[in-house]
Amino acid sequence: MTPQGLQLLYLPPFSIIARFFVTAVFFAFIGSTYLTYQAVKGELLLPPAVHLFTLGFMAMTMIGALFQMLPVVAGVTLERPLELAFAVHVSSLGGVLLLVLGFITGGKASALTGLLLLLASFGGTAAYMLYKLLKAENLRDAPRGFIFALTAFLLGLLTGSSALLTLAGFLKLDYARLFDAHVGFMLWGWTALLVASVSFQVIEMFFVTPPYPRYLTRYLPPAVLALTVLRALIPFVLWDLLLSALFVAYAAVTAHRLSLRRRRVPDPLVYLWYYAVFFLAVSALLYPFKERLFAWFLLSFGLFVLSVISSMMMRIVAFLVWMHLTSQGVPNAPTMFKVIEPSDAWTLFSVHTALIASLVLLVEGFPLFTALFLSAETFLLCCFVLKGVLTYARLRRA
Amino acid sequence: MNITQYLTEEHRKCDTYYAEAEKAVNAGDWEKAKELFNTFKEKTLLHFQKEEDVLFPEFERVTGIVMGPTQVMRMEHDQARQLMEEMERALEQKDKDTFLSAGESLMVLLQQHNMKEEQILYPMSDQHLDADRMVEAMGKLGEV
Ligand SMILES: [Fe+2]
Ligand SMILES: [Fe+2]
Numbered sequence: 316m317t318p319q320g321l322q323l324l325y326l327p328p329f330s331i332i333a334r335f336f337v338t339a340v341f342f343a344f345i346g347s348t349y350l351t352y353q354a355v356k357g358e359l360l361l362p363p364a365v366h367l368f369t370l371g372f373m374a375m376t377m378i379g380a381l382f383q384m385l386p387v388v389a390g391v392t393l394e395r396p397l398e399l400a401f402a403v404h405v406s407s408l409g410g411v412l413l414l415v416l417g418f419i420t421g422g423k424a425s426a427l428t429g430l431l432l433l434l435a436s437f438g439g440t441a442a443y444m445l446y447k448l449l450k451a452e453n454l455r456d457a458p459r460g461f462i463f464a465l466t467a468f469l470l471g472l473l474t475g476s477s478a479l480l481t482l483a484g485f486l487k488l489d490y491a492r493l494f495d496a497h498v499g500f501m502l503w504g505w506t507a508l509l510v511a512s513v514s515f516q517v518i519e520m521f522f523v524t525p526p527y528p529r530y531l532t533r534y535l536p537p538a539v540l541a542l543t544v545l546r547a548l549i550p551f552v553l554w555d556l557l558l559s560a561l562f563v564a565y566a567a568v569t570a571h572r573l574s575l576r577r578r579r580v581p582d583p584l585v586y587l588w589y590y591a592v593f594f595l596a597v598s599a600l601l602y603p604f605k606e607r608l609f610a611w612f613l614l615s616f617g618l619f620v621l622s623v624i625s626s627m628m629m630r631i632v633a634f635l636v637w638m639h640l641t642s643q644g645v646p647n648a649p650t651m652f653k654v655i656e657p658s659d660a661w662t663l664f665s666v667h668t669a670l671i672a673s674l675v676l677l678v679e680g681f682p683l684f685t686a687l688f689l690s691a692e693t694f695l696l697c698c699f700v701l702k703g704v705l706t707y708a709r710l711r712r713a
Numbered sequence: 714m715n716i717t718q719y720l721t722e723e724h725r726k727c728d729t730y731y732a733e734a735e736k737a738v739n740a741g742d743w744e745k746a747k748e749l750f751n752t753f754k755e756k757t758l759l760h761f762q763k764e765e766d767v768l769f770p771e772f773e774r775v776t777g778i779v780m781g782p783t784q785v786m787r788m789e790h791d792q793a794r795q796l797m798e799e800m801e802r803a804l805e806q807k808d809k810d811t812f813l814s815a816g817e818s819l820m821v822l823l824q825q826h827n828m829k830e831e832q833i834l835y836p837m838s839d840q841h842l843d844a845d846r847m848v849e850a851m852g853k854l855g856e857v
Contacts, residue, residue, distance in 0.1 A: 520824035577732040652814030
């Protein structure tokens with residue numbers, strides 16, 4: 316009998332996803348505090364700020380979520396998940412801090428140690444997860460998408476490391492090309508593609524919408540990976556235009572699905588998804604002009620990811636707290652809106668909206684308001700995720 | 714029609730029944746909400762019964778896996794039943810917050826449950842069981 320079916324038994328321990336999510340939201344808060352500090356000083360040093368968000372917040376969240384999703388969504392088990400999660404979490408935490416410190420101070424030793432830790436932790440897990448997924452049979456389109464996203468992540472790590480080693484003088488390669496390939500792999504191939512693949516599964520589930528069209532769920536992942544590889548090998552503006560068109564199409568289809576949802580109760584977490592696909596489309600449209608508008612491209616991409624992660628994290632944490640408590644037989648385990656209340660979600664949504672409104676001031680040359688709203692939002696996200704985790708810690712059966 | 718198609722369609726129908734009940738509760742239309750929720754509950758329980766009384770025993774008999782996925786599925790059905798009782802009490806007391814909170818948990822619970830069934834358990838059943846006979850036996854219990 317296929318042992319794959321038996322993996323249904325396995326609900327990964329809550330401590331795994333909890334540690335990644337808590338660390339991730341703290342990095343988001345540190346990142347926004349750093350941006351506020353830069354706004355006050357009137358300077359902008361991109362590498363540290365960007366990597367606090369992309370590695371500390373985004374990758375930390377996504378790797379943590381994969382620990383949860385692989386068994387449940389793909390029926391794939393990871394061996395000794397607790398030990399693995401512990402090792403990956405601790406070393407990636409140290410890796411992000413050292414790398415960012417290296418970016419800020421220009422310290423080679425710190426940056427390279429951080430890089431090594433990140434390659435071992437994030438790189439190692441991504442390779443292991445990829446190997447497990449490749450061995451699995453009959454994958455549906457969502458987990459099949461993970462395969463392409465994880466491949467892009469590994470390529471992004473490879474090009475990113477090579478770029479850093481070139482910068483540090485250890486390699487003599489074309490830095491500009493490596494950097495450009497790194498951005499393409501990490502933002503489109505990994506982040507946007509993983510979000511899209513997850514959405515193929517969860518949009519239909521959470522909001523009761525019609526399923527995504529099959530041609531999109533089937534062909535978007537390989538097409539995106541192929542384009543990121545092509546643009547790395549043969550730089551040509553056509554690849555960027557095609558990538559841009561694919562993600563604009565994905566964003567439009569997702570907004571349309573959401574508008575057809577059968578659950579009509581006003582839900583701030585749905586509205587966050589609308590923000591997410593809007594900023595995804597904006598960043599896709601800016602991408603072909605990235606030479607001139609790089610910071611604006613990054614900003615819209617960041618708002619896309621912040622919207623989507625906020626929405627998903629609030630729901631997933633609340634659900635898992637209830638699910639784990641009730642599975643342990645805790646009487647009257649709090650249901651989802653008693654773990655993270657609808658008013659919490661509305662507050663977060665309002666601050667997010669204020670953040671978006673503050674972009675008007677940013678265009679006018681006042682970055683401080685945007686940085687402050689961003690800090691407020693990530694602070695709230697920390698509070699709500701912690702609130703869920705502490706509820707679990709308080710009520711769980713030892 | 715095979716087992717996967719037959720039962721997956723029932724999942725989608727139950728989702729729609731819930732969405733309608735939720736809308737009525739949110740609008741504060743308690744009479745209508747009770748009626749719609751009863752339909753949802755009845756249909757969901759019927760679907761559980763088809764699985765627990767027809768599909769799972771046959772799956773366990775043919776595959777020899779007794780303490781496996783079917784056990785987890787039964788446990789999740791029990792969790793869903795408890796939530797539906799909590800929601801029924803909330804409807805009696807016109808307690809919108811408790812209803813919507815339990816309802817949200819129920820929806821996510823059922824969605825991840827259905828996903829596992831649709832992805833692994835039903836295809837395995839189609840592979841190993843006599844699908845026509847199963848669908849016919851489940852059909853005899855009523856229509857969701
Ligand atoms: Fe079931
Ligand atoms: Fe079912």
